[in-house]
Amino acid sequence: MNELTLVEAVRLALARALEDDPRVILLGEDIGVNGGVFRATDGLAARFGADRVRDTPLAETAIAGIAVGAAAHGLRPVAEIQFMGFLYPALDQLANHAARLRNRTRGRLSCPMVLRAPFGGGIHAPEHHSESFEAMLAHVPGLRVVVPSSPARAYGLLLAAIRDPDPVVFLEPKRLYRSVREEVADDGAALPLDRALILSAGDDVTLVTWGAMVQEAREAVERMATEGVLVDLIDLCSLKPIDRATIRRSVAKTGRCVVLHEAPLTAGLGAEIAADLAEHCLTDLLAPIRRVAPPDVVIPYPRLEDQYMPTAGQVVGAIREVMEFS
Amino acid sequence: MNELTLVEAVRLALARALEDDPRVILLGEDIGVNGGVFRATDGLAARFGADRVRDTPLAETAIAGIAVGAAAHGLRPVAEIQFMGFLYPALDQLANHAARLRNRTRGRLSCPMVLRAPFGGGIHAPEHHSESFEAMLAHVPGLRVVVPSSPARAYGLLLAAIRDPDPVVFLEPKRLYRSVREEVADDGAALPLDRALILSAGDDVTLVTWGAMVQEAREAVERMATEGVLVDLIDLCSLKPIDRATIRRSVAKTGRCVVLHEAPLTAGLGAEIAADLAEHCLTDLLAPIRRVAPPDVVIPYPRLEDQYMPTAGQVVGAIREVMEFS
Amino acid sequence: MARFDFGPVRVLDQAGNVETTLPGFARDREALARHYRAMVLTRQFDTKAVALQRTGRLGTFASSLGQEAVSVGVASAMRDQDVFLPSFREHGGQLWRGVTLKELFLFWGGDERGNDFSGHRMDFPACIPVATQFPQAAGVALAMQAQGTGGVAVPVGGDGATSKGDFYEAMNIAGAWALPVVFVISNNQWAISVPLAAQTRAVAISDKAMAAGIPGGRVDGNDVIAVRAMMERALERARSGGGATLIEAVTYRLGDHTTADDSKRYRNEAEVSAHWKAEPLVRLRAHLVQEHGWTKEEEETLQRSCREDVETAAEAYLATGLQPPRAIIDHLFESVPEDLAQRFGEAGYE
Amino acid sequence: MARFDFGPVRVLDQAGNVETTLPGFARDREALARHYRAMVLTRQFDTKAVALQRTGRLGTFASSLGQEAVSVGVASAMRDQDVFLPSFREHGGQLWRGVTLKELFLFWGGDERGNDFSGHRMDFPACIPVATQFPQAAGVALAMQAQGTGGVAVPVGGDGATSKGDFYEAMNIAGAWALPVVFVISNNQWAISVPLAAQTRAVAISDKAMAAGIPGGRVDGNDVIAVRAMMERALERARSGGGATLIEAVTYRLGDHTTADDSKRYRNEAEVSAHWKAEPLVRLRAHLVQEHGWTKEEEETLQRSCREDVETAAEAYLATGLQPPRAIIDHLFESVPEDLAQRFGEAGYE
């Protein structure tokens, strides 16, 4: 019936939020009449007015700071950073303020804001347009970090993020913006913000990932199935807090784990997942935990980008390794 | 002979670098006539002139950007960010530029700069003055991140950082600025930038830490010795790249590992160390890897700060746990 | 160089004589006395806070010595629905807006409860990362504009803060969107050890308003009457949809930057002594004496009453027990996530 | 509102007639022809780049259609020891400074080798994160000041870039330190879909210089002679120790923001058509024809020669093989750290 792409699902959720709650406003560069460079806000300014779907001057620090101030004063701002690579200037407001306002005022003020940003590589974009430093955000206490990997999850998780009483960074895997379609009911139903999803069930090995890598993971899962290896595929969804229970339960069952992400290896979020298992599930482990992630390099310009992005093939290789380990 | 505190050793290294290399300049807020808020540059402006030891206006984004530009054009800037909590606005220049300039120009331009910042808690400073987000920096490809934990190491590592042809973030554990003294020979000898140091040798358990936590670790090591447990205490020194070989070798010997840091747990650098071991030393492990780190909260205001900072007692507890594990 | 004309630059001269027409409120003895008391109370608070710090009973503290008129004048011009976003040196304004002395002590003593204050509940706590309050103020103003409350956001920062990009980004957007914000710069001429001349080549900080196309006004920040008068005009302008204004209040930091600072390292005593002549309390007192027959007894009573208030508050602060350990996780989110609660237990932080 | 007087705002009118005195260089036919050729070459490059992108043989591309005079005029005023820090839209200036067409194609085709260019080796590659080149330029200028090279740093950004804090921080410091920088804003009146009026309330971008206490000049950016003349004065000022200047060159983006953009979504055709009348190539050609007897043959030869250069370069670009896989780790540090080399192998990236 209502087969949507991921970016359409984002738009649907934004429209729903604007419709349902007069406190919701959107702000960001080119989100108004232009509808956002990825069209995530297409038509929303026309429908809800330029005051509620507001083009900002080109100033990421201020976008974040304005969201903090507006949230503290009763609005529900949903700010867009045009590409994750331009989010660094917003970090000061995110880490030093948004994430702390409730804590430092003992609950007197709070910061119910969402910061959306398209992230990740694989679409041969110019430099600084393919960043994926979700682990840095997940390290900030007081922030929630959410990453959808399908249209329906984008819709439900974004609604949850907007309704959440605390600040949420919502990272959208732009490689998936238009590459998958899924039925999305505009029922206003939010998904839980702190639950991982098991996308396929298997007893042999656990594969944890998020965002665009879910597609590579799915492909790897299918290929492994032909070899008779059944994979518990976990889509993290919430990168902070992490649904550790779901992962631990899976590994308790499978005894093997591969983590996949497109951010560089060192201090990537895969480390947290592996570390958690090394602390809490060591005796369940039948094989080393393999992380499939690029080496610690800057994501190359498009012509060599494929040398960087992890592939289903690499995941298959890693799964075979942990399966063969003894 | 020359017993110095850590901050004095930093100053000695800065003076030596200014003396040895006319390309070296220092810049930062209040580093000139005031000698820095921690006196790390005390006397240097008088000795080397206000042009080479340069007070900047209050602008962290620009401080980082100026360092990038000056480094690319032949200087060796050593910039100070007054407290790590004010480093966020410098991240854009660090991650999007400093760390990439060589790579994106295929070596035509480079960025031999150092960004120094005092970091960490435990001195009951006002809010935003006790931050410790070294893991975020360690995630940036192209950056080196170095943390000394003693006066002699501060001297040798800082010289190495300044002489390194690429950008280095040099984080100084301010809790140790004046609390320890050590003999420091002003011999201009640099320490290697990518080697961890084994501070005490033991066959029973590996304890990995860095910065101010080295003191807590030392205390824990002593207490464990009285119980007959001998600890391999590793001071990471370089947080990026990590000297994985030294850690793996130690754990291959001990079979047990505890990681200690004062940054919040999730996506802290302890995760990387544990994950590396879970991948490469799984069969050596006789016990779960324990991370001693605060929960994912904002470091509290001074009155409750002690509830946050990890203690030797907690490390002892963790070591006992992994020793008793079977 | 052109400068926007934005009302009286100075009302009282250093001796307390009226230089220009007195604004309405300043003809009222009671009103003036209230301002005077607020400044005296601020100074007493500052003195006590420094003393507590020196004896190890308070954290690092930033005194507002000499700058009381800016803080009080700004706050006294504001209305209930307005929102104050102070830097860390605006004790006078915070007190005027209803933050209690005890709460201020708690904040500076290192207790988050100092920010859960009894004052205007929508006001922001003191801002430590310099200039970050400016974009937040634009956000508050955006909310007020959307809600039609008629409120105005009033962020205050120092001269050093005008070197930060945040300040310009916020002013520029507030200009573009005609937001109800009055940006206040308390120009005390120093940013720790950096004098204004080393901070910028701009002729006046108020000129920086031109970068945003908004009016900028410059006022004698040691004249509480002038500060309030100029603020009132800027607030009125904002309230009536006229948009944002930048106000530079020129004052002087008579004390050290904070209790961790030693200003003798970087500025000479002569400069400081010279500025003592212009300090704001003496000036208003002289005016009260000359124009309103302010008596010695009134002065003594007021001083004593302020001192008592401060002492009582200090004692109450010192008697305040610690928050329970759990307080470090309880307020991070509206409800504590499972992961956090569990780790809090595990990590032995209980 | 006061504005700094900073030299001719326009030399040629839209029809190519001389409005004010011609600066020296502009009386020389050869010199003018060189500027004209540079602008034509830039436009041909732009056209070809868009065509390559449309056929999947180039990445997202930002055309400089209509803005050639700013870029060329800025670069032609510069000397060898100066350093150019362009945004992503300054192809004309990069070409003038010796970056080859093939290198530009490589850059936009997604190959880092395009930045290892044959042009001035100290120039910066095109800057994507808006406004970040401004503080870097201050740093380059600081180095040149220290080295006494007499060089000047010239960062170029767009009108949108003037909303970023980086721009103000850099200008402010360059002002305070009297650094040899000429900040250039190529005001093409749009930042993607946001028109200048929504970007700032400032009356003119050049007025923003007042925030830093430096001179600001405004020039017709479609008049390459005026651009170069004003640049020369600003560069001379910087070179002789006079410090930084801000130059606003007013032009218009005739094309889409990039090949990923569709400007019909947010601006009407009539506005664009109107601006075609003021475009810079026609103007300089008219002047050449009127004053220097520029012939049809010369015009055709030049157009053909530019087209040939562009075609040859495009072919050379298309024939350039990929870098080896290892290239993703080889240039990150001067020497590849062990950890990185090992992981590169392990991860199966070879």
Ligand SMILES: Cc1ncc(C[n+]2csc(CCOP(=O)(O)OP(=O)(O)O)c2C)c(N)n1
């Ligand atoms: C972003 C940031 N950088 C550095 C500091 C450290 N610091 C605290 S106050 C201060 C000087 C502030 O000067 P000014 O803005 O003039 O305010 P004043 O202290 O004079 O009231 C500095 C550098 C900080 N708090 N925030």
Ligand SMILES: Cc1ncc(C[n+]2csc(CCOP(=O)(O)OP(=O)(O)O)c2C)c(N)n1
């Ligand atoms: C910091 C940052 N934010 C957002 C972007 C995305 N972006 C690229 S160009 C652009 C508009 C730039 O406008 P302007 O400065 O006027 O330059 P122009 O494109 O008109 O040449 C935007 C928003 C970016 N590159 N950098």
Ligand SMILES: [Mg+2]
């Ligand atoms: Mg000041």
Ligand SMILES: [Mg+2]
């Ligand atoms: Mg533009």
